[in-house]
Amino acid sequence: MTPQQYERLTELFHAVLEIAPDQRAAFLDQVSDGDAGLRRELESLLAAHEQRAAYTEKPPDDIAAGMFLAQHDIGAAASLPPNTRIDRYEIRSLLGKGGMGEVYLAEDLRLHRKVALKILPAEVAADRDRMRRFEQEATAAAALNHPHIAHIYEIGESEGIHFIAMEHIDGDTLRDKIHRDKAPLQKLLKYLTQVAEGLTKAHAAGIVHRDLKPDNIMITRDDYAKILDFGSNRRWH
Amino acid sequence: MSDAHSVTQLLEQWNHGDREALDKLMPLIYEELRKMAKRYMSGQNPGHTLQTTALIHEAYLRMVKQKEKHFENRAHFFGVAAQAMRHILVDYARARQTARRGGGARPISLEEAALVTQERAAELVAFDDALKELEKLSKRQSRVVELRYFGGLSVEETATVLEVSPDTVMRDWSMAKTWLHRALSPAGEV
Numbered sequence: 001m002t003p004q005q006y007e008r009l010t011e012l013f014h015a016v017l018e019i020a021p022d023q024r025a026a027f028l029d030q031v032s033d034g035d036a037g038l039r040r041e042l043e044s045l046l047a048a049h050e051q052r053a054a055y056t057e058k059p060p061d062d063i064a065a066g067m068f069l070a071q072h073d074i075g076a077a078a079s080l081p082p083n084t085r086i087d088r089y090e091i092r093s094l095l096g097k098g099g100m101g102e103v104y105l106a107e108d109l110r111l112h113r114k115v116a117l118k119i120l121p122a123e124v125a126a127d128r129d130r131m132r133r134f135e136q137e138a139t140a141a142a143a144l145n146h147p148h149i150a151h152i153y154e155i156g157e158s159e160g161i162h163f164i165a166m167e168h169i170d171g172d173t174l175r176d177k178i179h180r181d182k183a184p185l186q187k188l189l190k191y192l193t194q195v196a197e198g199l200t201k202a203h204a205a206g207i208v209h210r211d212l213k214p215d216n217i218m219i220t221r222d223d224y225a226k227i228l229d230f231g232s233n234r235r236w237h
Numbered sequence: 238m239s240d241a242h243s244v245t246q247l248l249e250q251w252n253h254g255d256r257e258a259l260d261k262l263m264p265l266i267y268e269e270l271r272k273m274a275k276r277y278m279s280g281q282n283p284g285h286t287l288q289t290t291a292l293i294h295e296a297y298l299r300m301v302k303q304k305e306k307h308f309e310n311r312a313h314f315f316g317v318a319a320q321a322m323r324h325i326l327v328d329y330a331r332a333r334q335t336a337r338r339g340g341g342a343r344p345i346s347l348e349e350a351a352l353v354t355q356e357r358a359a360e361l362v363a364f365d366d367a368l369k370e371l372e373k374l375s376k377r378q379s380r381v382v383e384l385r386y387f388g389g390l391s392v393e394e395t396a397t398v399l400e401v402s403p404d405t406v407m408r409d410w411s412m413a414k415t416w417l418h419r420a421l422s423p424a425g426e427v
Binding site (some may be wrong): 001007010013044052055056060062064 | 411421
């Protein structure tokens with residue numbers, strides 16, 4: 001079909017729709033004037049018109065949402081493989097990831113100890129203002145020295161990757177203690193008392209946590225509570 | 238020159254008949270939509286409340302200077318954005334459609350797989366192919382579909398972009414929908 005024929009088809013299609021259904025056959029005879037192909041076209045278009053054109057009623061929002069999720073996944077897939085060297089740290093495994101970046105178990109090759117290495121998202125690292133604020137907070141938090149606060153060892157940068165090296169705590173989250181282990185209330189209260197002590201110290205130093213929750217409180221193998229992630233919880237928006 | 242300024246100026250130029258302005262606008266808007274998509278993803282509850290129309294509207298608010306928001310500029314901006322949105326979504330759907338389990342393709346999250354099944358992706362790709370066929374028959378009708386379907390433009394906005402009457406837009410839309418529906422229906426079902 002040529003564009004001209006299609007234009008004519010469009011005109012006839014609209015013309016047929018104006019005609020009462022019981023008179024359409026006669027109208028089609030007249031306009032197609034023996035052109036069986038044209039008549040078939042019009043008839044099949046009329047039939048299609050009777051049905052709901054379901055597809056065009058449904059905006060492609062689900063496709064867009066899926067795509068945006070996928071872009072997120074692509075970002076997540078760019079994780080650092082084991083044995084990647086960052087400054088004096090060597091990546092062992094991924095501990096977790098969230099809006100603030102990925103946290104890896106890594107080994108400090110100089111001091112031969114395990115650390116939790118948090119890698120900042122590239123978009124945060126690229127923003128000078130955010131980085132300045134982040135460094136201020138991390139520096140303040142690094143000065144905190146308390147048995148119930150996970151220690152920040154250093155913040156640094158290596159080949160464009162910004163990281164925070166933190167004390168690695170071998171244990172379970174408070175969430176696991178509550179829900180999985182069903183720890184007795186007395187024990188939970190002991191943990192929370194320790195958390196409160198840690199918070200008191202931090203607040204006295206003018207530092208707030210911003211994201212305190214059972215996932216951010218670790219219970220060590222020796223049964224001590226430690227607050228994670230001080231100084232790195234500024235929302236990035 | 239700030240982005241908002243250049244976008245506004247390009248829209249003005251296009252308004253005054255400068256077709257090259259359109260070629261410069263497209264990549265700017267395309268990039269902005271991509272960036273916004275990324276930002277949506279860093280939110281708490283990605284995707285679920287997303288609307289392509291709302292996304293384009295937000296891009297417009299971000300990219301066009303406040304006091305320059307004439308109706309014509311708005312319509313033209315949405316016109317380009319609709320085209321960019323079509324490319325972005327169809328590219329994605331094509332990639333999603335051919336994604337194979339364990340075939341070295343990137344992993345797909347359960348959430349993403351639930352939202353966009355391979356069938357749904359195939360549906361959009363088929364729709365895009367049919368739209369390309371329609372374009373050979375009537376460029377204007379295919380543009381009407383692009384603007385209304387991918388850009389969420391109203392009949393009036395579509396008419397402004399295409400410089401035709403709203404009545405023409407409605408007739409084009411009706412015919413195009415019918416033609417596409419027939420093209421996408423398995424043979425013998427219509």
